[in-house]
Amino acid sequence: MEAKIAVIQGDGIGPEIIKEAKKVLEKVAKVYGHTFSYEEVLMGGISIDTYGEPLTKEALETARACDAVLLGAVGGDVNTSPWYQLPPHLRPEAGLLGIRKGLNLYCNLRPAVLFKQLREACPLKDSIIGEGFDFVVVRELTGGVYFGERRTFVENGLRKAVDTMPYDEKEIRRIAEWAFKVARKRRKKVCSVDKANVLDTSRLWRQVVSEVAKDYPDVELTNMLVDNCAMQMVKDPKQFDVVLTENMFGDILSDEASMVTGSIGMLSSASLSDGSFGLYEPSHGSAPDIAGRDMANPIATILSAAMMLRYSFDLCKEADRIEQAVSQVLEEGYCTCDIKGAGDKLVGTRQMGSLIAEKI
Ligand code: IPM
Numbered sequence: 001m002e003a004k005i006a007v008i009q010g011d012g013i014g015p016e017i018i019k020e021a022k023k024v025l026e027k028v029a030k031v032y033g034h035t036f037s038y039e040e041v042l043m044g045g046i047s048i049d050t051y052g053e054p055l056t057k058e059a060l061e062t063a064r065a066c067d068a069v070l071l072g073a074v075g076g077d078v079n080t081s082p083w084y085q086l087p088p089h090l091r092p093e094a095g096l097l098g099i100r101k102g103l104n105l106y107c108n109l110r111p112a113v114l115f116k117q118l119r120e121a122c123p124l125k126d127s128i129i130g131e132g133f134d135f136v137v138v139r140e141l142t143g144g145v146y147f148g149e150r151r152t153f154v155e156n157g158l159r160k161a162v163d164t165m166p167y168d169e170k171e172i173r174r175i176a177e178w179a180f181k182v183a184r185k186r187r188k189k190v191c192s193v194d195k196a197n198v199l200d201t202s203r204l205w206r207q208v209v210s211e212v213a214k215d216y217p218d219v220e221l222t223n224m225l226v227d228n229c230a231m232q233m234v235k236d237p238k239q240f241d242v243v244l245t246e247n248m249f250g251d252i253l254s255d256e257a258s259m260v261t262g263s264i265g266m267l268s269s270a271s272l273s274d275g276s277f278g279l280y281e282p283s284h285g286s287a288p289d290i291a292g293r294d295m296a297n298p299i300a301t302i303l304s305a306a307m308m309l310r311y312s313f314d315l316c317k318e319a320d321r322i323e324q325a326v327s328q329v330l331e332e333g334y335c336t337c338d339i340k341g342a343g344d345k346l347v348g349t350r351q352m353g354s355l356i357a358e359k360i
């Protein structure tokens with residue numbers, strides 16, 4: 001097949017990890033007879049430096065015209081980078097929120113899988129890990145407090161700030177449908193996470209999710225409060241299959257989920273809309289402290305490229321092959337410094353990418 005991929009290298013380690021993902025994609029193209037073309041798009045800090053804003057209209061339109069987007073990471077050091085002296089809507093992260101909203105990428109899938117080779121890197125006790133765990137966080141990505149009205153003002157001589165968290169039933173229904181569909185291809189369990197003992201949005205969330213559940217009688221639905229979920233994720237992560245939740249809860253829980261798998265450097269993500277279009281990025285950030293030092297783990301980005309093949313291009317065989325290649329390389333004892341305990345052959349970003357590409 002032929003596919004056009006918008007590539008957003010971004011900032012920090014972004015360019016290095018994207019390079020390795022492209023290396024692997026090119027090997028897949030060669031072995032399976034596909035043609036991938038790449039369209040470079042600027043976003044984040046590099047776009048601020050070039051155009052004075054984190055995402056230009058042109059960049060958004062270029063991305064939209066492609067079949068999928070592969071993203072490295074955006075942002076810099078909040079304490080030292082001049083980007084963070086700018087007003088919030090001109091900072092790197094505004095580019096990320098802009099592309100999510102602009103391309104209607106409302107469904108964010110963040111798998112949390114413990115690779116058996118990474119057992120040593122997992123902070124949980126052996127008795128909790130058991131046979132390992134494998135769940136996916138389905139996070140609503142274009143609504144809630146991230147996109148609600150907000151303002152900062154002075155009232156009665158006091159500085160005050162307000163953020164609002166709106167959700168309508170349509171927004172809840174469409175993400176719930178995604179969660180049930182994903183569950184059908186897995187262990188058929190959805191745990192919907194909310195704060196229904198306090199928030200109106202959560203009470204509506206629970207109602208609508210229960211309505212959607214009626215169309216999926218083969219999938220088991222449970223509800224859990226978000227504070228309890230944060231606890232259960234470290235107490236017994238094996239209990240989860242699909243964790244469905246709203247935007248901010250999903251942001252927080254997906255970081256926790258990634259940590260219990262041993263390293264955030266291993267976790268991919270997909271941000272999807274209604275059709276086959278999607279944006280694929282590692283779950284980690286731009287790690288400016290190790291940028292340009294051939295130290296970053298490219299695996300999360302390589303696995304994100306595999307998700308792109310599976311969800312946007314329907315190339316499941318090829319996606320499986322990339323995942324197997326990653327697993328084999330770990331099995332042989334190769335590791336990057338973030339997963340040091342997992343193997344005895346410490347390699348850099350470039351070599352890790354090459355080793356994985358060679359296995360395809
Ligand atoms: C994430 C990130 C973003 C978010 C930030 C960078 C705006 O933490 O993708 O999880 O909060 O969504």
Ligand code: MG
Pocket residue numbers: 251252255
């Ligand atoms: Mg986050």
